[in-house]
Amino acid sequence: MSEVKLAAETRSDFGKGAARSIRRENKVPVVLYGHGTEPQHLTLPGHELLLALRTPNVLISLDIDGKGNELAIPKAVQRDAIKGFLVHVDLLLVKRGEKVNVEVPVQTEGDLAAGNFLLEHVLNALPVEAEATHIPSEVTVSIEGLEAGASVLAKDIKLPSGTTLAVDGETVVLQVLAAQAEEAAESADESADA
Incomplete structure (x- = not known):
């Protein structure tokens, strides 16, 4: 099992237009949810996330705005049907030792x-x-x-x-x-x- 560290930024803009502008910057809109917490809307670097998702069930260590680390696993990945780039990713929050x-x-x-x-x-x-x-x-x-x-x-x-x-x-x-x-x-x- 490999663990990949990625720097994440919180985002406050939502909708198609905001998502398109995020993707133009070679980033990917992401939602992090789980453990009964409010979903967190994040932005991750596109190329690094794409490389991380090549490993099945990769464990992603998110450094959110430089404040702290959260562990997550990919739950749903949406790709562009023609070009194959990442459109959106859902991540599930996990804790060490959790099944x-x-x-x-x-x-x-x-x-x-x-x-x-x-x-x-x-x-x-x-x-x-x-x-x-x-x-x-x-x-x-x-x-x-x-x-x-x-x-x-x-x-x-x-x-x-x-x-x-x-x-x-x-x-x-x-x-x-x-x-x-x-x-x-x-x-x-x-x-x-x-």
Whole structure:
């Protein structure tokens, strides 16, 4: 889990016009909320925030107007559909030692058994509960030797210490399917011959 420090400024102007002028300055309008506090409207440097958000579930240490640090995790990120720049970000306030529910990317290692098999990611990210300062960056699942019909359930995935599942253990995360493209091509050839 990486922690990124960013300098934040409070903002008092709201609406589309104010947001556009903030983005013209290469900054991003942000709302920080959580723990029953009033939402704080902030401005963060655009490039630094974009780099920080490349890490899944990044922990952001905000220095708000040079007065003190707050810890937050990204809750919602809005990007421009065409150019990809950040339009708006919602951050959730967290405390050290607090448990949070997040989704952790699922990575695979190893090779499927020999044959024409397909690996289907039913869940690309696994919902887990972890301490805010110790969120795993990913979970790795071995698919070595799996054949058609095999599946990996959430309860079968080894999680780092201090991390628990936030989904039913019987939930299918990965499954192996037999490829059917060749069979469809053969039946099309047979009907063409007839």
